[in-house]
Amino acid sequence: MTLEAITSDAFGDLRHGFFTRKGGASSGVYAGLNCGSGSDDMAEAVQINRTRVAEAMGVAPEAMVGVHQVHSPDVVVAEGPLDDRPKADAVVTATPGLALTILTADCGPVLFADRTAGVVGAAHAGWKGALDGVLEATIKAMVSLGATREGITAVLGPTISQANYEVGPEFLDRFLDVDEENHRFFVNGRGDKYQFDLPVYCLTRLRAAGIGNAEWVRHCTYGDPELFYSYRRSVHRGEPDYGRLVSAIRL
Template sequence: MLEIITSDALAPRHGFFTRKGGASSGIFAGLNCGTGSTDQAEIVAINRARVADAVGLSPDALVTVHQVHSPDVVSVTAPLTDRPRADAMVTATPGLALAVLTADCQPVLFADAKAGVIGAAHAGWKGVRDGVIEATLSAMEALGAQRRAITAVIGPCISQTAYEVGQEFYESFTDDTPEAGRFFVNGNGDRYLFDLPSYGLWRLREAGVGHAEWTRHCTYRDPARFYSYRRTTHAGEADYGRQISVIRL
């Protein structure tokens, strides 16, 4: 059975899917929806079809992009025949589901329910630092959304206690934005621990959304429910699965 995390704050149908209930096996065991993984393509297709069915749509209405850790956003009006290189999507077209894949990065789902505009962003450290959140909000406004009416929810991602980074990483955030230093604490030796979801919430609130929250699930700390790139790396495994997060009109 699929496990779907939802937020009462988001009116449109949506879900942050865990790894439970999928057809994949081995290191991908569960609901691996990552076409970029080395999992069997036909099994990934089965998993994605289960997700589409769970939100009441056909698999071709489940829209994803070729994620590249960028601030780039695509406005979608119909199912995509090719996946553009981008990390966020927006739409005002009923019958489409916007979906992002993650395995420690932040999945962010957006909605202005009154205007009938939704968005989804893959917001890893680089994308959120470089403006994918703000770009998504601007693209939603171009479709008629009002920023103060937008709700944004960050789904399962890596938490601060598991996210150790180095000095160069720290400086890439604080050189231009010193106040970003509040999202780092000292770790072992010369290392820092970075609070990715709190940084994402700060960027959302600074951008002027009406409501922003995090589901408070850590992908690294809960291997039974979530895939994690960093946990896989620490374990020396060859590859890892990807969670899917979906919102539809």
């Protein structure tokens, strides 16, 4: 089965993709294109999956550059393949031939590009990283490599939608402690619960940062088990683990 990736016209001819779980070698709860080495999936299957993504991106497997994601606002500047995976949640480069990658399973994968300047980036935007500024930090790192804010396009890939993201009052309080206006990203749910709009929150932060364009591909990871892995869905189903989706972009 061939791989299936969601793309955006906003990136023009830049090779990129928010890869679905279609076309992978994994089985069981990981069935499909699980690219998460941190999962309990067979290492051989994950390596096969990553190699297939590298081929789709037109790079060697060692040119797939990712980081050890820890829900932080930290960004790595890659000038070549990384010998290890530093702890961070975004990576940027101005080096052609590197495929920047992010793994997600409900959190927001955000790909960035300034095609004129020749700078790309990829960020893992869960609620904590987004709240702490990972998106703005990624933009700042791209500017340090020659990008301009108005020249940057950012596209948010498949992520959990508000309808499926139930949170408690303490979660809401964390956002209100930062900015009272953050109440607009929440609606009342069942009992004392709320529904949080992660996609709109990310888009709002991106647009407030002054970039040229920010959009969402409008796919919910939780709501489409045929195409996407979802951490929250796996918990609700009582599954022992879950796969990770990969998103990638290259110059």
